[in-house]
Amino acid sequence: MAAMTRLCRYLIFCEKIIECALRISGPLYIIIATTIIGAVVYVYFTAILPLRCAPWSASFVGHASFGISLVFNILFNYFHCIFTDPGTPPDVMDPENPKHVTLAQHCRRWCKKCRKPKPTFCHHCQVCNRCVLRMDHHCPWMANCVGHRNYRYFFLFLFWLWLGCLYSTFMSRVPLRGFKSRTRASVVFTFIISIAIFLAISFLMFWHVYLVCTGQTTIEFYNNQRDRMAEKRKGKVWKNEYNLGWRQNWQEVFDERGPYWWITWALPRRVPHTNEGLFYPTTDTLDKLRVSEGKEDFALTPQTSTEQTAVSSAKDIV
Numbered sequence: 001m002a003a004m005t006r007l008c009r010y011l012i013f014c015e016k017i018i019e020c021a022l023r024i025s026g027p028l029y030i031i032i033a034t035t036i037i038g039a040v041v042y043v044y045f046t047a048i049l050p051l052r053c054a055p056w057s058a059s060f061v062g063h064a065s066f067g068i069s070l071v072f073n074i075l076f077n078y079f080h081c082i083f084t085d086p087g088t089p090p091d092v093m094d095p096e097n098p099k100h101v102t103l104a105q106h107c108r109r110w111c112k113k114c115r116k117p118k119p120t121f122c123h124h125c126q127v128c129n130r131c132v133l134r135m136d137h138h139c140p141w142m143a144n145c146v147g148h149r150n151y152r153y154f155f156l157f158l159f160w161l162w163l164g165c166l167y168s169t170f171m172s173r174v175p176l177r178g179f180k181s182r183t184r185a186s187v188v189f190t191f192i193i194s195i196a197i198f199l200a201i202s203f204l205m206f207w208h209v210y211l212v213c214t215g216q217t218t219i220e221f222y223n224n225q226r227d228r229m230a231e232k233r234k235g236k237v238w239k240n241e242y243n244l245g246w247r248q249n250w251q252e253v254f255d256e257r258g259p260y261w262w263i264t265w266a267l268p269r270r271v272p273h274t275n276e277g278l279f280y281p282t283t284d285t286l287d288k289l290r291v292s293e294g295k296e297d298f299a300l301t302p303q304t305s306t307e308q309t310a311v312s313s314a315k316d317i318v
Contacts, residue, residue: 022127026143030082033141040168040193041071043186051174051187063171070164076268077157078142086147087133087277089116119278120242121148123219133277136217148277152254155212156266158205165198212253215243241282252281 044067053060089111107117111124114131118124121134125145128138134148146154172191211217216224224240231238243249251257254265255273 022138022140026140029141030143033078036193036197037071037074040190041067043190044168044171047183047186048168048171048174048190051183052171066167070160070167073160073268074157074164077153077160080270081139081146081150081153081157082142082144084144084150084153086135086145086151087149088131089114089119089122089133089278091116120280121217121220134217134280135219136211137219148275149273152269152273155208155253156268158201158208159266162198162201162205165194165201168194169198212250213246215240215249215252241284242280244281244283 045064049060049063049067053063107119109118109122110116111118111131113124113129116131118131119133122131123135124131125135125138128145132145132147134151136146136151136154138145139154142154144150168190172187172194174187211221224238228238244252250265251261252275254261255275256265258264
């Protein structure tokens with residue numbers, strides 16, 4: 001018993017050390033990431049592009065324009081993910097706000113450290129020392145939690161970085177005979193670093209594509225696996241009530257709807273998510289809203305008073 005107690009204390013101590021290290025080293029990760037991105041961009045425009053295309057030819061302008069758009073989207077989403085607050089439950093419940101009243105009355109999860117109600121998908125981050133709405137994970141490369149308000153930027157950073165590494169790998173495959181050793185070294189460095197990062201983030205990006213399409217976060221995936229096994233032992237089939245179908249899940253996460261949502265989801269945007277992150281619709285809620293409004297294609301984030309009432313009274317808030 002005493003040995004077990006010492007082991008638990010040791011593990012807790014190690015956990016605290018890791019949390020402290022992540023908190024302190026966050027800016028260092030950001031400097032490393034921006035340095036690598038800057039180095040690859042510099043080599044691309046000063047060495048690779050002149051080797052591939054004649055200066056100021058049509059192909060040169062096309063590749064330069066595409067490269068600039070990639071760099072802009074990568075850096076835009078990276079720094080917005082870093083500096084955007086992922087969201088946290090309200091410190092003070094406003095009695096005039098129906099969402100706060102409903103949350104206080106029906107929420108069954110309570111954070112002992114923050115002394116706040118924890119809405120659906122909300123979890124406490126030990127590194128940031130606060131509750132985060134729709135928390136996915138704490139990312140050391142962002143020095144920030146990835147949650148409700150900045151998940152779009154995190155995903156798009158992965159997407160554009162993945163595309164940029166693929167493009168950089170393709171462009172750096174050039175014959176190097178007859179060029180200076182410094183130029184050869186720069187191009188080889190760009191090729192190696194690009195293909196290495198491409199392979200490293202490929203699994204991560206497609207993992208998050210899967211999570212978005214199935215209406216889950218990284219944390220909720222493991223919770224859902226546990227619930228699925230528990231229901232299986234009872235002879236029942238477990239169903240994720242927050243999985244509204246890949247298209248509607250995608251539209252809800254990126255907050256993009258309309259006829260061109262399949263394009264606008266990947267574009268840079270600074271407008272905050274229209275959903276506050278306190279309530280999320282379920283399949284049952286969505287069916288009720290469709291029946292009450294007589295619509296087939298329904299906006300998932302509550303917009304009308306009917307939608308607000310239905311979502312607030314649904315069981316997905318507990």
